[in-house]
Amino acid sequence: MMDRRLWREPSFDLIGKLFRVNWLYVLLLCALAGVGYVALYSVGGGSAAPYASRHALRFAAGVLLLVGIALIDIRFIARLAWPAYALALGLLVAVAHAGHVGKGAQRWIELGGLELQPSELMKIALVLALAAWFHRASWERIGNPLFLLPPLVAVAVPAVMILKEPNLGTAVIVGVLGAAIFFAAGVRWWTFAIALLFIPLAGRFAYSHLHGYQQARIETFLHPESDPLGAGYNIIQSKIALGSGGLWGQGFLHGTQGHLDFLPEKQTDFIFTMIGEEFGFMGALAVMALLGLIILGGMAVALRCRHQFGRLVAFGLAVNFFLYVFVNVAMVMGVIPVGGVPLPLVSHGGSAVITVMIGFGLLMSVHVHRDVEFADGREGP
C-alpha cells in the first residue's frame, strides 16, 4: 500500500501549502457565513445577541480549523479514513445509548462541553472511508458485485442507525451520498438499476424494525397534510413569510412574519425563509447563487485532483454540501416534507458549523495536495 516515508517527507513546506490554499474559495465561505450573520442579527431582533455573535465566533474557529486541516497531507488523511469511520460509528452507538433527547429524537451527544451530532461527523467519515475503498479499486474490480459488498455495508449500517434515532432526513441523505460516491467511483449503471429494484424492499424492512411511535413520525413526514398543525404548520408559516417577501423583500429587520414569532425555528431550519422575507426573491436568489458557487467550486476541486482518493473525497463533500442545501431550501418551500436539516453556515448551531468547516478543510486539503502521488502507483491520468 502506501509507503510510510512518503507522507512523512514533506513534499513542500507549510508556507508553500498556505499559498496553495484557495483563498478565493475561503472568501466565498466567509460571504456565506456573513449572510448567516446578517440573518441571525435580524432573528435576534436587530441585535448580535444571542445568535449572530456566537455564530461569528464559531465560524472564526471554523476557519482556523479549515486552514489547519488543509495543511494536513492528504495521504495521511487517507490512512485515517477507516479509523475515522470507526470512531464516527462508535459515536453513533454512543448517542443511541447515552444521547441527549431533543425534540423527541436522540441526535446529540455531549463531549467535553461541545454538543456533537454524530450523524454529521458520520457523513464526512463515510466519504473518507468510501474514497479510501474505491481508491484501491481498478476499473475491473469495481465491476465485481462482491467488491461492492463491504462499502455497501459501510453505508447501510450508519444509515439504519440514524434512521432509528429517528432522523429520516439524515438517513436518506446518507444513503443518497453513498450512492453518489458509488456512481462517481465508476460502479456500473446496471448495478444501480438492480439497487433501484431493492430499495422498496429495504425500506419496508427498515420500517418494520421501527417502534410504533417512530413509524407514526415517519408517516407524518410522508403525509404532512395529515398533521396540518405539525410539519404542515411550519410549512404554511414559511410560505406566507416567503410570499410576503415578494420580489425585493420587506427590508432588513422589517420582516413581519419572522419577527412576530409565527415562524418556527427561524434561527435554525427556517433561516432561509427569514432571508427570503426580508430581502425578497432577489436576495434569496443571490444566496442560492452563492451556495451554487460553493458547490460547483467543490466539484471543480474534484475534477482538478490527480488522484482518485482526492477526487472522491472532494466529490463526496461537495455532494454532501449540496444535499444539505437542497433539502433545507426545498423544505422551507414545502417541496419536500423533511425537517431537522439546517442551512449550512447560515443556520444557528455550533456543531453544524464546526462539522461543515471540517468538511471544507478536507476539501481544501484535496485542493492543496491535488498533485501528490500515492505510493501504490495507481495515480495519475
Place this chain on the structure above:
Amino acid sequence: MRRETRRTGVFTRRALLVMGAQVTALGALAARLHQVQVTEGARYATLARDNSISVRMIAPPRGRILDRFGVVIANNKQNWRALLIAEQTTDVARTLDSFCELVPLDDRERGRIERDIKRHRRFIPVLVRDFLSWEDMARIEVNAPDLPGILIDVGATRVYPMGAQLAHIVGYVAPPNEKDVDGDPMMSLPGIRVGRAGVEKSRETELRGRAGAVQLEVNAYGRVIRELTRQEGIAGDDAELALDTGLQRAVRERLGDESASAVVLDCRNGEVLAMASNPSFDPSLFNAGVSQTQWQAWANDPRAPLINKAVDGVYAPGSTFKMAVALAALQSRAISGGDHFYCPGFFDLGNARFHCWRKGGHGSLDLRGGIKNSCDVFFYQVALKAGIDSIAAMAHRLGMGTTLEIDLPTQRAGLIPTREWRRARGHPWNLGDTVVSGIGQGYIQVTPLQLATYAARLATGRAVQPHLTRRIGSDLLPGSRAGDWSELGLPPRFLAAVREGMWAVVNDKGGTAPEARLPDPHVQLAGKTGSAQVRRVSREQREHGFDSSKLPWKYRPNALFVAYAPYASPQYAVSVVIEHGNAGATAAAPMARDIMVAALRRDPANRTTAPGSPGGGQVAQASPT
C-alpha cells in the same frame, strides 16, 4: 496506465453529469422560489403590507376523569389571570406598583415578572398573577384606568375535587418537559399541561384531544385585527373509572391512620372499585407549588405518603401465599387432595430447624386443615414436595410477582424467586429457601394489588387483570365483561380444595380469622391471614416468650389479609396490607371484613355490571361441605 485513464475518464464524465443535475435541481428550486415569492406572492403581498396572517392553535379542553357513577374526579376550572403587555404602558414599574396596592405581589414574583418582560418582545403578554379570586378581579377591573398594560384573561386549570381520597390514582398534570414533546404541536402552547402521574399520565393520549386552529389577521405589531377561519379542536375524551368513590372513601376511613393499603376488585372482571394507600396527600398542594418544609415532611415520613403502596409497595405475602403453594403442589401432582402431613411444631431440614407459629404443633392435618390453621410445618413440607420452580410458576399464574395490566404509569413487579433467578446472582438455590417460600417469606415480594388479583383469580378461576378505566368517551373498554377473561386452566377440584380451606379460615370453628366473619350468615367470606416478619426472630427471643407487638413500630411484622365474598358466587376480592400491623388475624382481618361489608352494602343495583356477565348481582349462600 490505460486502466487509470478509463477510471479517471469515467469519474470526469459522471462528475460533470452530477454537476449538471445539481445545477438543474438548484434551478428548479429557484423557479419554485420565484413562484412562491413573486407569482403567488402577489396574493399575500397586499395583506402582508400592513397585516399578516397567522395560524394559531387553540387548546381543546382536557377530558374529565369520572368515577363509575359519574362523580367528577378531575375537572377543568377556569383560571382567571392578570397579564401585562409592556408596550402598552409607559412605565412598567408604576403599573406594577399600582397592581401591588390591589393584589399584593412579593419580591420573588416581582423579580420573575421583570425578568419575563426583559426576555420577551414588548407586545407579548407576560403573566403577572394567576388563580385570581373574583374579588381580586373585580378590584382590577374597577381600577383599570390606573393599570395601563394590564389585561385579564382566562386559561384552564385542573382541579381534583376528591383531593387526598384519590391522589395516588388520579395523579396530576404539569407543564410538559422535553420528554413530552412527542411531535404533537399542542405541546408548544403556553399553559398546556400533560399528565405527570396516575391515570392523568396513563390515559394522556385519550384525555388530551386534538388542537384546533384559528387563522387570524394581525397587524404589523401582532395585534389581532380579525378572525378569518376557525377550526375547532377535538376535546379530549372523558375517562370513566371503575372506581366507586363512595367505597373508596369508606375504605380509606377504615384504614385510618395506619400506614396501610387496601384494594377492592370486582373479581369477575378485575375492575378496581377501590384502591387506597394511607396516608395520602393533598394534590392541590402541587398547584400552588410545594414548600420546602412540606417536602421535608413528606420525605422524612416513614409512612411514605407520596407512594401508592397498592402498586408501588412490595411486601412478603406471608401466609396469604399458602394457597398458591398448595395449588402448585396439587397441579404438579406432588400431593393429592387427601394427603396428610404431621406437624410436631417444628420441621428439621438438615441442621436447620423451622418452627410452626404454634408452639405445640397441629398434629396431623389435611390440606383444608393446613390452610384453616395456617400451619407452617404443613406448608414447609408441601413446598418441598412442589419445588420452588413450580411454586413460582403458579404464583405468576395467579398474578403475583409479575407486571399486571393495571393502567397506572408505575407499578412494581415484586418477586417470586426461582432457581434460575438465584443462580443469576451467583448463588445456588438452598432447600431452606424453598421451605421459607412455602410460608410466603424469604425472597418473595408482592404488591397489595397483586394480592387482590390473586384473591380474585382464586375466587373465579379466571385470569382477570385489574384495571381502572371502564370507559373512554362512550366506549366500554374490553375487559369489562367476565367473558373477556380466559380461564386460568386449573382443574376445578383443585380450586375448590383451596377455596374450602379459605372458607374454613373464617367460618369454621377454630379457624385463624373468625374476626373476618360477615354479620349476615347467608353471605359468607373466604379469606386468609398473613403476618410477615420484617426481621428475623432469634431462638433466644422465641424461648423467652416473644411478643412482636412490643417491638419498635418499624420492626413489627406486616399484617395482611386476602378475601373474597360471597363465597358461593364471588363478586368482590379484597386485599389489606397494614405495614407493621403485627398480626393479620387481629389487625387486617377485621378491616377486610368491614371493607367487604361496605362493598356488599353499596347497592348492587347501582353497580352497573355489563350485561352478559355470569352471576351478576346474584347473592346466594352455600355451605362448603
